[in-house]
Amino acid sequence: DAKTTQPTSMDCAEGRAANLPCNHSTISGNEYVYWYRQIHSQGPQYIIHGLKNNETNEMASLIITEDRKSSTLILPHATLRDTAVYYCIVRVGGSSNTGKLIFGQGTTLQVKP
Amino acid sequence: DTGVSQNPRHKITKRGQNVTFRCDPISEHNRLYWYRQTLGQGPEFLTYFQNEAQLEKSRLLSDRFSAERPKGSFSTLEIQRTEQGDSAMYLCASSLGGTQYQETQYFGPGTRLLVL
Numbered sequence: 596d597a598k599t600t601q602p603t604s605m606d607c608a609e610g611r612a613a614n615l616p617c618n619h620s621t622i623s624g625n626e627y628v629y630w631y632r633q634i635h636s637q638g639p640q641y642i643i644h645g646l647k648n649n650e651t652n653e654m655a656s657l658i659i660t661e662d663r664k665s666s667t668l669i670l671p672h673a674t675l676r677d678t679a680v681y682y683c684i685v686r687v688g689g690s691s692n693t694g695k696l697i698f699g700q701g702t703t704l705q706v707k708p
Numbered sequence: 709d710t711g712v713s714q715n716p717r718h719k720i721t722k723r724g725q726n727v728t729f730r731c732d733p734i735s736e737h738n739r740l741y742w743y744r745q746t747l748g749q750g751p752e753f754l755t756y757f758q759n760e761a762q763l764e765k766s767r768l769l770s771d772r773f774s775a776e777r778p779k780g781s782f783s784t785l786e787i788q789r790t791e792q793g794d795s796a797m798y799l800c801a802s803s804l805g806g807t808q809y810q811e812t813q814y815f816g817p818g819t820r821l822l823v824l
Contacts, residue, residue: 638815698750
């Protein structure tokens with residue numbers, strides 16, 4: 596699975612959009628980009644994932660560049676409860692592989708009042 | 709609540725004792741994963757089950773660790789002769805398997821182990 600690079604930490608003002616970048620320059624054509632977050636002392640929470648196209652759900656938007664070498668997770672109106680470690684993961688799709696997730700260090704997002 | 713559940717949530721044990729953790733995946737999810745997370749690090753993959761078959765084990769899973777999923781439903785992770793280095797959060801995740809959306813893994817709250 597391709598490796599990802601994320602900033603160690605970021606701050607965001609409450610109510611503003613939080614834009615979390617991720618580089619995955621060695622991503623392969625069949626690898627998906629997944630985002631999870633982990634609030635202190637809890638299990639990781641799934642946020643969103645995508646292959647090529649931009650995706651949006653009730654939690655966030657995922658913007659993937661055309662060359663797929665980077666992506667941005669957007670939390671449109673950050674709240675204090677969005678303070679967490681955010682993990683960007685790339686993994687091979689398809690039911691023929693284990694689907695294990697390889698986590699990096701993630702980005703610690705601090706939302707400030 | 710139909711999410712992944714794990715028991716116990718916390719376990720304190722003395723070095724050398726055996727411990728067992730249980731994971732109940734989301735109903736009808738045929739894939740089950742165990743991960744371990746130490747302080748300040750991201751979760752690390754330990755092992756994977758497809759139904760009752762254990763199909764992959766990480767090199768992190770020493771011979772003191774054993775995992776089972778006897779009927780393809782709940783799973784147990786046992787650590788024998790615990791060491792202080794086993795202190796960590798043990799996370800379980802499950803997925804339905806199949807299409808890209810069915811492969812999304814959902815995590816439980818974890819079991820935090822402290823070995824004294």
